[in-house]
Amino acid sequence: KRQEVDIAQPHIYIHRPLDQGAEERDAVRLLTARLDRLKPLGKPILVAETGYLGTTDFNPLNEADTTGVQLHNAIWSSLMSGGAGAAMGWWWDTYIAARDLRHHYTALANFLRQGPLPADDWEPVRSDRRAAIRVLGLKGPDAAILWVQRPENNWYRRVVQAKAPVPTERTAIEL
Numbered sequence: 001k002r003q004e005v006d007i008a009q010p011h012i013y014i015h016r017p018l019d020q021g022a023e024e025r026d027a028v029r030l031l032t033a034r035l036d037r038l039k040p041l042g043k044p045i046l047v048a049e050t051g052y053l054g055t056t057d058f059n060p061l062n063e064a065d066t067t068g069v070q071l072h073n074a075i076w077s078s079l080m081s082g083g084a085g086a087a088m089g090w091w092w093d094t095y096i097a098a099r100d101l102r103h104h105y106t107a108l109a110n111f112l113r114q115g116p117l118p119a120d121d122w123e124p125v126r127s128d129r130r131a132a133i134r135v136l137g138l139k140g141p142d143a144a145i146l147w148v149q150r151p152e153n154n155w156y157r158r159v160v161q162a163k164a165p166v167p168t169e170r171t172a173i174e175l
Contacts, residue, residue, distance in 0.1 A: 007045070007084065009045075010048070011047075011090075012027075014052045016053070024156075027073055028073050031078055032126070035078070046084040046088075047074065047086075051095065062091055064160070073149065080137045081126075081136050112145075118145065123138065125139050133148055134149045
């Protein structure tokens with residue numbers, strides 16, 4: 001543990017499709033892997049910048065992801081992986097505000113207002129990597145908060161391959 005570090009702030013960007021490896025095609029897996037690598041620091045972790053790598057003038061993935069698939073998955077998975085808060089989208093002015101994507105943050109805020117919020121004794125919940133559905137969250141002695149997602153419903157499949165979301169079959173989650 002490094003005493004001079006108060007909080008870990010990773011920056012997690014997705015590169016253009018021609019540049020990326022398979023890990024970046026699933027931004028949730030990329031994000032949780034980065035958070036896992038920082039947990040040994042014993043410090044709060046807040047994804048300080050996330051989004052598609054580019055510039056204000058040239059960001060083809062921002063242009064293609066008109067509904068905010070990557071933004072949605074980043075903010076939910078960062079918080080439900082035990083982060084100190086929701087990931088912060090870097091392109092807040094030219095992407096989030098310009099496309100009116102703030103509703104992704106509003107949905108998360110409304111969910112959290114329902115309570116209960118995680119306490120010190122809450123533990124992370126994470127489904128097996130090979131599971132048909134992905135579950136991230138926190139559980140305590142009397143309650144849990146969970147985010148459930150089909151791994152196939154990632155930004156690459158939805159934005160680059162232009163495929164419709166895959167519905168989730170009826171399933172049960174055992175805590």
